[in-house]
Amino acid sequence: MIHELVARFAEFFARAPLAIGIDVADILIVAAVLYRVLIVIKGTRAMQMAIGLGLVFIIYWLAHLLDLVTLFTMLDDVKTYVVLIVVVVFQADIRRALTRFGRRPWLRGMRTAETHAMEEVIKAATHLAQKRIGALIVLERDASLDEFCEQGTLLDAEVSKELLYSLFIPSFENPMHDGAVIIRERRIWQAAALLPLTNSPKLDKTLGTRHRAAIGITEETDAVVVVVSEEKGQISLCFGGNMVRNLDANSLREAMLGLFYRRPVAPSPQRETSTRASIPPRPSAPPLADATGRHDADGVPATKEAEESS
Numbered sequence: 001m002i003h004e005l006v007a008r009f010a011e012f013f014a015r016a017p018l019a020i021g022i023d024v025a026d027i028l029i030v031a032a033v034l035y036r037v038l039i040v041i042k043g044t045r046a047m048q049m050a051i052g053l054g055l056v057f058i059i060y061w062l063a064h065l066l067d068l069v070t071l072f073t074m075l076d077d078v079k080t081y082v083v084l085i086v087v088v089v090f091q092a093d094i095r096r097a098l099t100r101f102g103r104r105p106w107l108r109g110m111r112t113a114e115t116h117a118m119e120e121v122i123k124a125a126t127h128l129a130q131k132r133i134g135a136l137i138v139l140e141r142d143a144s145l146d147e148f149c150e151q152g153t154l155l156d157a158e159v160s161k162e163l164l165y166s167l168f169i170p171s172f173e174n175p176m177h178d179g180a181v182i183i184r185e186r187r188i189w190q191a192a193a194l195l196p197l198t199n200s201p202k203l204d205k206t207l208g209t210r211h212r213a214a215i216g217i218t219e220e221t222d223a224v225v226v227v228v229s230e231e232k233g234q235i236s237l238c239f240g241g242n243m244v245r246n247l248d249a250n251s252l253r254e255a256m257l258g259l260f261y262r263r264p265v266a267p268s269p270q271r272e273t274s275t276r277a278s279i280p281p282r283p284s285a286p287p288l289a290d291a292t293g294r295h296d297a298d299g300v301p302a303t304k305e306a307e308e309s310s
Contacts, residue, residue: 053086117159117186118256124164125226125235126249134230135168136180136210138195141260143221145182152179152192159188167191168228180213180225196220200241214238224259226252 013020060079063072078085121137128135138145153176157163168177179192197209198216207215214225218238225238237244237255244255 053082114186114260117183118253118260120159120161121164121183121226122249122252122256123161125228125252127161127165128168128228129233129235132230132233133165133168133170133228134210135164135226135228136195136214137164137226138180138182138193138214138217139224139226139256140182140184140189141222141224143223145184145217145221145223148196148217148220149180149182150194152176152182152190152194154190155188157188159183159186163188180217198241211236211238211243215241215243218242224256 012023056075056078060072060075062068063075118139121139125135125137138149164181167174167181170177176191180195181191182189182193195213196216197212198219200215200219203212203215208229210229211227214227214236215238217223218225219241222240227236227238227243228234229236234245235247235252237247237252239259247255
């Protein structure tokens with residue numbers, strides 16, 4: 001087996017340099033495309049479906065190899081419609097991938113615009129925390145949030161500290177302060193959106209509705225959520241079903257840069273222990289913090305069910 005592989009490699013590099021260069025370029029292009037596709041579907045339910053389809057193809061190959069006629073015939077019929085199945089199952093992700101294929105880190109201008117929106121979110125969260133005004137800001141990444149949230153008020157506005165602050169001012173005359181603000185493509189897509197609550201039994205029972213909604217949407221998608229506690233004025237960051245608590249402007253900036261640009265983040269000695277010990281933090285994210293704080297005083301509803309129960 002090893003001798004055969006060595007012979008194949010020797011035969012490959014024994015050709016003309018131009019032919020070798022073309023084949024190497026072909027392999028690198030395919031690898032880059034596959035890597036980009038994996039980055040797009042990472043952290044979404046599409047990744048789980050892709051793994052499932054991969055297992056089906058492995059079973060199909062084994063059925064052919066072991067001459068399992070019945071199983072092979074059944075899977076061979078399924079293979080005929082696999083393209084249609086992929087289009088139907090992954091239609092939202094395919095659309096999202098095509099619109100974002102040229103996204104970071106290749107287009108420098110788009111990265112600069114995204115960093116500007118991130119800075120406005122950090123400034124707004126810091127100001128809201130100082131005033132002890134509750135807030136829930138969702139930054140959509142590669143996974144679409146359309147099927148996971150109940151639509152609020154469409155805005156399509158430029159992200160600014162002033163607008164974000166005004167959206168969360170608690171007032172009877174401001175119906176958009178309840179729920180979440182969702183930022184899509186560096187613009188405020190909608191306000192007063194309703195998010196799914198997490199059902200994880202491992203979370204601290206004292207966490208309020210706002211924090212549970214933030215964790216809930218990050219369990220289903222790769223979104224990043226900034227939460228401001230109304231009771232304590234603390235800033236938290238949720239991602240991948242995890243929560244980092246009690247952040248200031250600098251630590252929030254470091255964590256968000258690490259999540260969006262895969263930049264390594266140095267651990268802070270002021271960080272506490274993990275909110276969910278069973279879920280390890282991502283390599284680019286800061287260590288998790290202990291969810292020992294109490295829930296928000298007013299318990300701003302983030303889902304339709306929460307509004308009905310209150």
